[in-house]
Amino acid sequence: MSTVTAAQPGCEALFRYVLRLGDTSLVLGQRLAEWVGHSPALEEDLGLANLSLDLVGQARLLLTYAGEIEGQGRDEDALAFLRDAPAFVNLTLAEQPNGDFGRSVVRQFLLDAWQLEVYEGLLKSNDTRLAGIAAKAIKETRYHFRFSSGWLVRLGDGTEESHRRVQDALHDLWRFTTEMFVADEVDDALTAAGVAPDLAVLQPRWSARVDEVLKQATLVRPAPVAYQWHGKHGVHTEHLGHMLAEMQHLQRTYPGAQW
Amino acid sequence: MVAAAVPAVEDRERQIWNVLESVPDPEIPVLSVVDLGIVRHVRWVADSDGQSRLHVGITPTYSGCPATEVIRQSVATALNDEGYAGAVIDEVLSPPWTSDWLTDAGRRKLESFGIAPPQRVVANPRHLFRAHVVMCPRCGSGATERVSEFGSTPCKAHYRCTSCLEPFDYFKCL
Numbered sequence: 277m278s279t280v281t282a283a284q285p286g287c288e289a290l291f292r293y294v295l296r297l298g299d300t301s302l303v304l305g306q307r308l309a310e311w312v313g314h315s316p317a318l319e320e321d322l323g324l325a326n327l328s329l330d331l332v333g334q335a336r337l338l339l340t341y342a343g344e345i346e347g348q349g350r351d352e353d354a355l356a357f358l359r360d361a362p363a364f365v366n367l368t369l370a371e372q373p374n375g376d377f378g379r380s381v382v383r384q385f386l387l388d389a390w391q392l393e394v395y396e397g398l399l400k401s402n403d404t405r406l407a408g409i410a411a412k413a414i415k416e417t418r419y420h421f422r423f424s425s426g427w428l429v430r431l432g433d434g435t436e437e438s439h440r441r442v443q444d445a446l447h448d449l450w451r452f453t454t455e456m457f458v459a460d461e462v463d464d465a466l467t468a469a470g471v472a473p474d475l476a477v478l479q480p481r482w483s484a485r486v487d488e489v490l491k492q493a494t495l496v497r498p499a500p501v502a503y504q505w506h507g508k509h510g511v512h513t514e515h516l517g518h519m520l521a522e523m524q525h526l527q528r529t530y531p532g533a534q535w
Numbered sequence: 536m537v538a539a540a541v542p543a544v545e546d547r548e549r550q551i552w553n554v555l556e557s558v559p560d561p562e563i564p565v566l567s568v569v570d571l572g573i574v575r576h577v578r579w580v581a582d583s584d585g586q587s588r589l590h591v592g593i594t595p596t597y598s599g600c601p602a603t604e605v606i607r608q609s610v611a612t613a614l615n616d617e618g619y620a621g622a623v624i625d626e627v628l629s630p631p632w633t634s635d636w637l638t639d640a641g642r643r644k645l646e647s648f649g650i651a652p653p654q655r656v657v658a659n660p661r662h663l664f665r666a667h668v669v670m671c672p673r674c675g676s677g678a679t680e681r682v683s684e685f686g687s688t689p690c691k692a693h694y695r696c697t698s699c700l701e702p703f704d705y706f707k708c709l
Binding site for chain 2 (some may be wrong): 283305319320322323324326327328330331332333334336337405407408409410412413415416419421423
């Protein structure tokens with residue numbers, strides 16, 4: 277097998293990389309689960325729950341793999357439920373609160389477009405395990421992107437009120453998108469090793485994909501903002517801790533509880 | 536010699552496939568796990584301890600499908616009941632499952648159960664999201680419309696027939 281394994285040098289970087297992908301999926305999936313029972317219509321309730329389920333499923337595959345790379349005996353559950361906020365390395369955008377439906381759609385749209393590019397790039401990864409997870413996930417993510425971009429167009433090109441709300445959300449959330457494409461030593465090492473796609477290559481592709489939908493949605497793309505968020509280094513906005521408190525409550529209170 | 540007492544490999548595998556054909560999908564019980572196309576292999580493998588064990592490879596339909604865990608248990612239980620104790624269930628992730636793997640028998644069962652079967656389009660991703668006609672499984676009309684791409688389970692979309700006015704599920708393409 278040509279799989280990069282924990283036995284090979286660079287496994288710390290691979291662990292961080294896979295953990296970041298897994299955490300972003302998990303945190304976004306948990307945010308979407310908060311919508312269940314609160315969506316504007318039953319169909320959207322089911323839709324968001326479906327997206328959540330896919331994302332948590334992808335997180336399970338990624339966190340299981342991360343735990344194996346780390347080799348300390350931590351499985352998906354230990355990584356999901358027994359780490360505090362500073363140990364989470366998700367993109368800061370994923371943890372932003374739901375707000376109204378329009379704001380959740382904007383957050384989802386920006387991250388779906390990012391995941392599409394990342395998974396597309398990982399299909400060619402020389403880490404066969406990661407390539408396999410990406411091949412599975414990208415099929416689901418195409419549906420997610422259809423959902424979020426479809427709603428973005430309906431809301432952006434909808435009423436004055438719906439347009440105002442999604443445009444405001446876009447302005448507010450845009451500052452978190454820079455982080456998606458700022459490469460650090462983990463990204464550089466794995467890109468050089470042929471494991472991860474080059475973020476510098478993904479950025480213009482993501483940008484073009486986003487612009488196409490924004491145009492249809494009659495939304496204005498906000499001006500670029502200097503990079504200032506560090507979720508993937510464990511520095512988070514205040515929102516993640518609150519979210520984890522709820523998500524982890526059961527395992528923290530009754531360690532090892534199963535059903 | 537005693538060779539007559541040992542069935543050929545093909546026969547042994549055939550017996551396992553027969554057992555698996557009796558294991559229903561928990562969400563769509565008219566379909567067996569074989570109809571769904573999620574059984575990827577049936578084989579005897581010499582494990583690291585030198586023992587030859589039955590391995591059955593199962594692939595999930597969707598990453599987060601809650602039925603996956605139940606299916607693993609149902610398969611293990613069915614094999615155990617038929618005298619194949621200690622079978623190993625392998626999780627197979629790649630190549631990823633596609634709705635094209637649904638068998639023809641599975642498609643017919645879906646339709647008679649009231650679920651429109653998926654179109655065979657996944658082999659070419661450019662066709663995946665092209666508008667295509669979904670036939671109403673109740674009256675056969677092509678006058679249908681999509682209510683939501685996400686339905687009661689990850690694998691289904693929600694449709695309605697504008698001819699007979701019945702709502703129905705469509706097993707969507709993946």
